Amino acid sequence: MPHFVMDCSNTVLNSYDETYIIEQIYLVANESGLFAANDIKVRLNPFTTYSVGNKTEDFIHIFAHIMQGRTTEQKANLSQQLVARLVTLFPDIPNIAMNISDFEKATYCNRNML
Known part of the structure; x- marks a missing residue:
């Protein structure tokens, strides 16, 4: 936890x-100070x-x-920082966005909790 999943058009990978x-994405999430560095998970899904x-x-x-x-302020700042980094990296991509969803602690479970 946390999970950052980036969906994108496959042509994004032509740049980087x-x-x-x-x-x-990891660096921005880590720089936010909201998460332990070893807990941050990032995945990328390119679409054709x-x-x-x-x-x-x-x-x-x-x-x-x-x-x-x-x-809400922390989450909004995280979104703004990540979108800003992506806009810097991909200035020609017209559609760059992000949203954050909260896991409910009471219902979350992982292998180590069993």
Whole structure:
């Protein structure tokens, strides 16, 4: 925990390789101070078939899933920082966005909790 999952058009990978993009997302998440460095998980899903506003236009969207307990201000700042980094890396991509969802601590379970 937390999980950062980036969905994007496959042409995004023409600019940078997956490892570099994942590293950039990790760095911003870690710099936020909201998470332990070894808990941050990042994944990337490139798509070849997609529609954005009924067009085939490049996009990046990050879905962050984090444990409840952060303030709205902290989450908004994290979103702004990550989107800003992506806009810097991909200035020609018109659709870059992010949203954050909270895990409910009471219902969360992982292998180590069994």
